[in-house]
Amino acid sequence: MPGVISDTGTTKKRKRLDLGQATGNTRNGKTRRTEKSASSSARLGEGILLLERQILESRRHYNKITTLQAYCQDHAAHGERSLTAAVALCRVFCRLMAMGNMSKSRQASDNETTIVLWLRTQYESYKVTLLHLLAAADPGMPSTALTLLMRLLKEEFESLNLASENNWREGTFSSLVSIVAGSSVADVVREEFAQKYLQPYDDVRYYGLVCFSDLYDYTPLEAVTDNVILILSTFDPDLANKSNLDSFYMSDNRQTKNKTSNLAMHRKQAQELWLKILKSDLTKSQRKRILNMMSHQIAPWFNRLEFLMDFLTDSFDAGGSMSLVALTGLFHLMQEKNLDYPQFYHKLYSLLSPEILHSKHRSRFFRLLDTFLASTHLPAVLVASFIKRLARLALNAPPSGIIVVIPWIYNLLRNHPSCTFMIHRKPEYSAALTPEGMDDPFDMNETDPMQTNAIESSLWEIHSLQSHYHPNVATIANIISAPFTKNAYNLEDFLDHTYLQMLGTELSKEIKKPPVVEYEIPKKVFFQNRDAPEKDSLLVRLWDFS
Numbered sequence: 001m002p003g004v005i006s007d008t009g010t011t012k013k014r015k016r017l018d019l020g021q022a023t024g025n026t027r028n029g030k031t032r033r034t035e036k037s038a039s040s041s042a043r044l045g046e047g048i049l050l051l052e053r054q055i056l057e058s059r060r061h062y063n064k065i066t067t068l069q070a071y072c073q074d075h076a077a078h079g080e081r082s083l084t085a086a087v088a089l090c091r092v093f094c095r096l097m098a099m100g101n102m103s104k105s106r107q108a109s110d111n112e113t114t115i116v117l118w119l120r121t122q123y124e125s126y127k128v129t130l131l132h133l134l135a136a137a138d139p140g141m142p143s144t145a146l147t148l149l150m151r152l153l154k155e156e157f158e159s160l161n162l163a164s165e166n167n168w169r170e171g172t173f174s175s176l177v178s179i180v181a182g183s184s185v186a187d188v189v190r191e192e193f194a195q196k197y198l199q200p201y202d203d204v205r206y207y208g209l210v211c212f213s214d215l216y217d218y219t220p221l222e223a224v225t226d227n228v229i230l231i232l233s234t235f236d237p238d239l240a241n242k243s244n245l246d247s248f249y250m251s252d253n254r255q256t257k258n259k260t261s262n263l264a265m266h267r268k269q270a271q272e273l274w275l276k277i278l279k280s281d282l283t284k285s286q287r288k289r290i291l292n293m294m295s296h297q298i299a300p301w302f303n304r305l306e307f308l309m310d311f312l313t314d315s316f317d318a319g320g321s322m323s324l325v326a327l328t329g330l331f332h333l334m335q336e337k338n339l340d341y342p343q344f345y346h347k348l349y350s351l352l353s354p355e356i357l358h359s360k361h362r363s364r365f366f367r368l369l370d371t372f373l374a375s376t377h378l379p380a381v382l383v384a385s386f387i388k389r390l391a392r393l394a395l396n397a398p399p400s401g402i403i404v405v406i407p408w409i410y411n412l413l414r415n416h417p418s419c420t421f422m423i424h425r426k427p428e429y430s431a432a433l434t435p436e437g438m439d440d441p442f443d444m445n446e447t448d449p450m451q452t453n454a455i456e457s458s459l460w461e462i463h464s465l466q467s468h469y470h471p472n473v474a475t476i477a478n479i480i481s482a483p484f485t486k487n488a489y490n491l492e493d494f495l496d497h498t499y500l501q502m503l504g505t506e507l508s509k510e511i512k513k514p515p516v517v518e519y520e521i522p523k524k525v526f527f528q529n530r531d532a533p534e535k536d537s538l539l540v541r542l543w544d545f546s
Contacts, residue, residue: 048081052088056095059115065092065122072129075136083144086130090148093123097159127152127172135184142189149176150197150249157250164255168207169214177211180231183223190227194234201249203260205239209269216276225280232273233293240267240300270301278311287315288322294329295336305339316347321361323351324368331372345382348372349449352389357401363495366404370491373412380418381455387412387419388442388454391461399470400497406462406476407489413480414488423480425458472502 051068054061071085096102102119105112130152133145153172168174179185180193197204212228245261259265278290290298294312299305308329315326327348333339348369356365373386387409394405413420442457465477479486523529528536 048084048088052092055092062115062119065089065119068092069122069126069129072126072133075133075138075141083138083141086133086144086148089126090151093126093152094155094159097155100159103160127175131175131179134179134189135186142186143192146176146189146193154250165207165259168256169210173204173207174211174214177208178215181212181215181224181227183221183227185227187227187230190231191234194231197249198231199234199236199239201247202242202245202266203248203250203256206260206266206269207256209266209273213269213273213276216273216280220280222281222283222286225277225282225286228273228277229286229289229293233289233297235297237296237300240270264303267301267303271303271307274298274301275307278308284318284322287318288325291315291322291325291329295332299329299333299337305333305337308333309339309341313347321364323347324361324365327351327372328368331368345372345449346447349385349389350447352386352393354393354396357393357397357405362401362404366408366491366495370408370411374415376415378416379450380416382449383412383416384419384422384454384457385449385452387422388452388457388459389444391459392442392444394465395461398499399468399473399502400499402465402468402473403476403497404491404494406465406473406479407491407494409459409462410479410484410486411488411491414484419455420484422455422457422459423462470502472505 048068048071051061051064055064068085068089071081072089075082093102096119102116102123104116108116127149130145130149134142134149136142136145149172153176156172157167180190198208199205212231215224215228242263245263245266248257248260282290291312294308299308302308312326312330316323316330318326327344330339330341330344330347334341334344351365356362359365369386373383390405391409394402397405413423440457440460441453443452446452459480462477462480466474466481468474468477525537525539528540
């Protein structure tokens with residue numbers, strides 16, 4: 001029978017053979033498609049290079065510039081072709097500028113003038129395309145567009161004789177700066193612009209500061225200020241004191257060298273820019289960021305540090321953690337730059353409020369307070385006011401706050417022995433004290449630390465804390481009454497104590513003897529013992545639960 005095949009092995013073998021052939025065909029198909037794609041990309045690149053050669057060889061092919069422009073402008077559709085076309089156009093326009101084909105001459109005919117104007121129109125369109133590509137989603141395109149724009153800028157200045165201050169402030173560079181400072185460009189592009197051009201080249205940095213400053217002649221958006229601060233934060237602080245300003249991106253800088261090679265002019269422009277930023281409507285996060293940069297990245301650019309005082313005092317008046325950061329900036333300027341600010345310790349003393357020992361910024365505050373009062377040349381009257389006020393605040397503070405205050409007072413008394421009289425002073429009429437106590441000469445409501453009379457008072461608050469309910473607080477409070485044999489306590493060992501840590505320490509202790517809770521176990525807790533001779537519990541006597 002012709003329709004019957006009895007050899008099943010042959011059938012299986014034939015199926016395996018068919019599967020292998022199908023797999024081979026699939027693989028060959030994939031290989032052919034890959035090779036086809038690679039060859040297509042190669043032909044595409046060769047086609048763009050061919051267009052570039054034709055444009056540079058003869059004027060008859062100038063119209064093909066529009067073909068390359070179309071590839072650049074539709075980046076989403078052309079992808080890699082757009083990148084290749086952008087690079088090719090950069091070479092084309094740089095070559096045309098170098099050969100003088102984009103410069104008008106007085107003897108040129110009308111036809112020549114028309115060609116030059118058309119090339120310039122195409123060139124301006126190409127620059128606009130590159131500015132848009134700075135915000136492209138493709139990771140490689142914004143970086144390439146930035147490099148091409150800076151290369152075109154260099155060729156403009158060298159071949160078209162545009163190396164003047166107006167062209168820096170109103171030409172290609174100004175447009176680039178405004179786009180980089182805008183919200184459409186990624187932070188990676190801003191950082192690359194700062195690291196590759198603003199920092200290494202003195203002329204680019206100078207006119208970058210000028211163009212950023214020009215943005216604030218109008219009302220800048222919040223995002224613009226954020227981006228400008230980001231760019232300025234990447235500057236090396238040593239640039240503010242760089243003595244040799246001879247690294248220029250433009251080789252022809254005769255018209256601008258007097259400014260770009262002058263350190264005083266650089267600092268003047270940076271100071272002007274920062275002042276415009278500080279006077280703008282800053283958000284809370286922007287203000288905090290500037291305060292953190294103040295000491296090392298902003299102050300070195302200022303010739304007159306007095307211009308920063310208004311901003312620092314306004315930031316201090318905002319309260320909270322911003323006050324601490326503002327005082328840090330003021331202290332650095334006083335210590336390193338000899339800034340005269342007599343109200344510093346008045347401001348610091350005003351921060352000693354009841355909330356400070358309950359605040360989440362308590363650890364940071366005591367670190368700064370330890371730094372601000374570290375000098376042994378401070379007046380004893382001033383130091384005594386800080387000691388006394390914190391001792392008073394400790395009476396109502398949580399145990400985690402008291403544990404920081406007492407070692408801090410101990411260290412301060414060690415550094416200022418003239419304040420130790422506050423420990424041992426007892427009133428002469430102590431025997432005649434009435435149950436109402438006595439008047440403390442310390443004035444808690446006085447805002448001037450030099451007028452509180454704290455030096456005439458005593459640290460009776462620490463003596464009270466020696467009877468604190470928490471055993472750790474009572475133990476550490478006793479160090480004030482003991483001889484001062486220890487040089488100083490390390491505050492870092494006490495700053496990060498919390499209720500959770502203190503509770504964990506108590507719970508982890510080994511109980512040697514069970515504590516006695518109540519010597520009589522009542523039969524009823526919430527109700528009266530009507531039929532029993534025992535007394536009612538305290539709860540029943542105080543409240544009625546029936």
